[in-house]
Amino acid sequence: MPTIEELCNEAENEIKDLELMKKNLKKEFKYTGKELEQFELLSELTKDINDVVKQQILQAKLYHYLDCSRFEQ
Numbered sequence: 001m002p003t004i005e006e007l008c009n010e011a012e013n014e015i016k017d018l019e020l021m022k023k024n025l026k027k028e029f030k031y032t033g034k035e036l037e038q039f040e041l042l043s044e045l046t047k048d049i050n051d052v053v054k055q056q057i058l059q060a061k062l063y064h065y066l067d068c069s070r071f072e073q
Contacts, residue, residue, distance in 0.1 A: 008068030011059050018056045025049055 002010070029045045032038050063069075 004066055004068075005071050008063065008066055008071050011063045011066070011068060015056055015059045015063065018052050018059065022049055022052045022056075025052070 025045060025048055029038060029041060032041060
């Protein structure tokens with residue numbers, strides 16, 4: 001069974017990974033060819049980003065609930 005500190009480290013890493021995923025989704029959208037293609041992909045991108053944000057919120061709540069800031073160096 002993981003320790004609270006290990007759970008905190010995992011939550012922190014997950015938050016960082018999710019932020020990177022969000023940035024990559026935005027970058028991928030930005031470099032999609034024509035405006036029409038971007039418009040067609042907009043609803044899918046919005047859904048994907050919303051899903052990532054929801055995951056980030058859950059991880060942030062866990063981080064806060066476990067009082068992970070006490071393990072920061």
